[in-house]
Amino acid sequence: MGLGAVLVSALVYGVVSRYVNERAEANIRNVMLTHRGLHRYIQENMHPTFFKAQADGQVGLDFYSPIIFSSSYIVRVMHGLYNEERVKDGRPPIYYKMASDNPRNPVNRATPYEAQLLRRFNEQRDLKEFREVTDIDGEPFLVHAMPFLETGQACLRCHGKREKAPIGLQNLYPGEGGFNEHAGVIRAVEIIRAPLSKERYAALLLTGGLLGGLVGLGSLTLFNRHLRSKVQERTIALEMEIVERGRAEQQVRILNQDLERRVDERTQQLKAANHELDAFAYSVSHDLRAPLRAIDGFSQALDEDYGETLQVEGRDYLHRIRRGCTRMGDLIEDLLTLSRSTRRPMENLSLDLSRIAQEVIQELRSTGADGRTEFVVQPGLVAQGDPVLVRSVLQNLIGNAVKFSSKVETPRVEVGMVSGSHPAAFFVRDNGAGFDMAYRDKLFGAFQRLHDAEEFPGSGIGLATVQRIVQRHGGHVQASSQPGEGALFTFTLGA
Ligand code: HEC
Incomplete structure (x- = not known):
């Protein structure tokens, strides 16, 4: 997830900073195009009017002032004022330069970087603009450069041979700077440089916020999934426990039923056996009574009828037989009672x-x-x-x-x-x-x-x-x- 977050945030940062850069660039380009419009207005409208007025003798031949006639001068000064307004508005100033390797005004002298750009535009004529983000003193800047208008015949009036330029101009600009130019050459680049730190900060902030949100959301989702899986695990365990318990109960029930059935069977068998035994005891006891009664009866008859012919010892035996019969009778009676106690409904x-x-x-x-x-x-x-x-x-x-x-x-x-x-x-x-x-x-x-x-x-x-x-x-x-x-x-x- 960490790797995913890093990837996502890198992607987001890329997209956001690109968007921010594009917006900054669009702004800079607008400034540049406004400047160009102004250049063209001066070159195409003011210059012809001025030269016509001079030719018509309405303006002295020795009159010249960059304040009203040099587009580069006017735009530079105008940009300075624009920057003042920006700072008043709480915004950083924007660097603007008309950089030339043959400047009339020394402030327009190209830095090596700018001179290199100028060479490039001259070599690649189809290249209409150049832009890049560079760090200057550790601060990010967006650089936007455009080739200035190509030098034409009209330009050579003031940028050709020195002695051909208006006298007023010659007086104002001593030296050869800005002279001896040729038609078909790009003699300057317009460069605009705007700080990007604020935009980059915004991009970082946005990305950070997004990333934080993503990470938070991710953790919440993970935690939620974790909780859900825990609940599911527990539910499954409980369900299994219930099933197991049900199965165990079912088994116990079956065992119990089996046991009861077997006990019932045994009880039935025992009852039947007991019953049989009782019936046997009863019938035996019952059947014993008749022969016993016969023994007792005949011993009594023997005693009564022939007792006197017997010796004392013989009569004693007879009495013993009769006592035995009585005891045996009692025994049989008791056995019958015991038997009845079981059989009787x-x-x-x-x-x-x-x-x-x-x-x-x-x-x-x-x-x-x-x-x-x-x-x-x-x-x-x-x-x-x-x-x-x-x-x-x-x-x-x-x-x-x-x-x-x-x-x-x-x-x-x-x-x-x-x-x-x-x-x-x-x-x-x-x-x-x-x-x-x-x-x-x-x-x-x-x-x-x-x-x-x-x-x-x-x-x-x-x-x-x-x-x-x-x-x-x-x-x-x-x-x-x-x-x-x-x-x-x-x-x-x-x-
Ligand atoms: C009426 C005269 C005049 C004409 C025409 C003229 N310029 Fe200039 N140009 C000047 C003066 C004056 C300056 C210096 C202004 C200043 O102090 O920055 C200048 C400055 C420049 C500069 C700034 C670099 C430097 O030399 O200081 C460039 C680039 C330039 N001109 C391009 C052109 C081009 C391209 C044309 C034709 C489309 C043109 N100019 C037509 C008078 C002229």
């Missing part, structure tokens, strides 16, 4: 938990299983769920609580709600044997037993049933305890 009703707990306790009391237990049931416990399944939960938890607290001095079982819990968390607490928290995870598995079967008989299916029911309701069950300090079971029924 659920109802969703508003339940009075306090009343259900009271009824469960009532049932336990009627079978005499409650022992000396003290029951505390918080009134006003309500929940949403399936009445049969929720009752089964309370039966198991309260049953367990009674069972495991039966060995303590003052057994106590409490049913209530954890205050401020949301969703509502219900609890069944006892002050019985409790369990080791290390085995907490095993607690809810089927057939898992933490206690000795002789000490606390049971199938080990109850808590598995509880967990399954609670989970089907969308809730959670958890247990906490310290061995010997009782157990606390908490459960929720849905969110």
Whole structure:
């Protein structure tokens, strides 16, 4: 851009200074042509009139004055006055000279430069003017030169042989200067020289201003382009980011959908497998009941009909068989309950938990299983769920609580709600044997037993049933305890 600016400014400077020079030259030429007009007026009009007047005897033969008859004199003086007027007007004077190598008046003597020009005009007759810009004492000047009128016969009257010139003239100009000229010769050049410093200054100023403007404009354009490209870059980056983000989101969405689909599939498979397993467990348990009943029935019949023929030991075996049958029956019942808790279609009703707990306790009391237990049931416990399944939960938890607290001095079982819990968390607490928290995870598995079967008989299916029911309701069950300090079971029924 710097190079461009330099080139442009050089070009502009060239054009501007040329324009300025041309204008200055036109002015100078005007001055020159005005002078020439005046020369011609004097030569062509005044001279003939003068010579006629002299010939007619109206003017004395010895009269001559350059003040009224020499064009070179008149124009020189006139130019001096013109310069005075210029200076008054605040403008520089313009140098003017009628330069000759054979001057009548010494002020007209040509400098070597002017003499050279004169020779040139004489040699090249078709050359009508000469101009150049030269530095004089470090100042620029425009020089304009023109050949003066060619010397003709009329001129020789005053510029030929001295003795032929008017007497008045001879008297005024002693010596041979301006005499002995020949026709067809150019005997002088008119030179005008005008200072150009002002014009050049103007050109410089103009160029400088223009250049400054150009540079300013250029920088602004560049800066603008820079800003615009920055904005564009940023826009593209942002757009790409948005596209990228969209793509990433799309991918995450696809992955999520895939994952969900797979989880769904697995869940379906698991459900199907569970269902099958439950169906299998149910049918096996169900089918086991008939043969079991047969074993029990026939052992009873054997005992009743032939018991007396058997020895004591034989009868003891029979009783053991029957006790085994009872236990196995209970086990099968529990398994069927567990199975039902999964397979049974659920109802969703508003339940009075306090009343259900009271009824469960009532049932336990009627079978005499409650022992000396003290029951505390918080009134006003309500929940949403399936009445049969929720009752089964309370039966198991309260049953367990009674069972495991039966060995303590003052057994106590409490049913209530954890205050401020949301969703509502219900609890069944006892002050019985409790369990080791290390085995907490095993607690809810089927057939898992933490206690000795002789000490606390049971199938080990109850808590598995509880967990399954609670989970089907969308809730959670958890247990906490310290061995010997009782157990606390908490459960929720849905969110
Ligand atoms: C009536 C006389 C007369 C005639 C005719 C005449 N001149 Fe001159 N000329 C003079 C005088 C006188 C001077 C000197 C004036 C001065 O003091 O500068 C002069 C000066 C000049 C000068 C200035 C140089 C110098 O010698 O001082 C030139 C050039 C010149 N004449 C050219 C011509 C030409 C060309 C003609 C014809 C077209 C012509 N003159 C006709 C009288 C004459």
